[in-house]
Amino acid sequence: MKKDFFGNDKHVFWEALVVAVFIFGIGIIFGIFLENSRAERISEIYSTSEINLLDLQIQTELLGVENINCEQAVKKNIEFADKVYEDAKILEEYERASRLKENLVQQHERYDLLRTLLWLNSLKIKERCDGGNFHTVVYLYDYLPEDIEEKNKQAVFSRFLEELKEEKGDTIILIPIAKNLDISSLDLLIEGYGIEQTSIILDETLVVEELSDLNKIEEKIDSSL
Known part of the structure; x- marks a missing residue:
């Protein structure tokens, strides 16, 4: 009876160990999947914003060669700036939740370049539209x-x-x-x-x-x- 008792106890131990390793492995896989999903989401947001900024920059350049409505240019610039600001909040939330922060540094750098371009674009609009209001x-x-x-x-x-x-x-x-x-x-x-x-x-x-x-x-x- 004593031998059976220890045998059963050992069997239960290995079962528990296998279950624990399985759960741990699932947790790691899920964590990697979640991190990749965040990175992909940030990349998608950035790509959309990048396209919008290029469009906005072209509109601003047109102010110098065509009779473009300054009021409309200012409106579009503000709308884009507000979107970039909201995107920054999303990025901040992801950074707080992420355990692999180094993976987000490059995305953050891209966004900071985007925001630097937004600042420059705003300066151009101010210059060409009498302050831009x-x-x-x-x-x-x-x-x-x-x-x-x-x-x-x-x-x-x-x-x-x-x-x-x-x-x-x-x-x-x-x-x-x-x-x-x-x-x-x-x-x-x-x-x-x-x-x-x-x-x-x-x-x-x-x-x-x-x-x-x-x-x-x-x-x-x-x-x-």
Whole structure:
């Protein structure tokens, strides 16, 4: 009887081990599938946005050679900027959920290039359409910061800008761009501002780097209305 008892106990142990390994394997496969699905979804969103931006850039170039309606150009630019902003929220959610963050870095870089082009396009529209009747709010932050103080600062900046966008709506174009991913075109664009930390640039004139100065952004926007 004793021999049978240990034999049964050993049999149960191996059954439990096989089940545990099977479940663990299924979990790994599902995790890989989920990560790949996220990456594919981000790639699809980016491809659509890239096409829309190219179309928008062509429209902007036409402002210089044809009698194109500036009001329509501004409207399309704002609509695209709002879509890119919403896409950024989706990307942020995926990044928080992902365990393989390095797989998303390249996608993030592509989006930051896209947002840099959006900023340049907005500048062209402002130049050719007498200011464009909108404000550009460019948020330059660090991607995946390790410093706790920096994380907290960026959280406050992000919350402030989200509330500002909800309040001001189409009067502002909000463009968040990670500044620490070695994007040469972005580095050249912000070189003249002397930016070394998380910052917000309003209408290419006001640079805010401190939490205590956030109110200056809303004050300047309100004063122009």
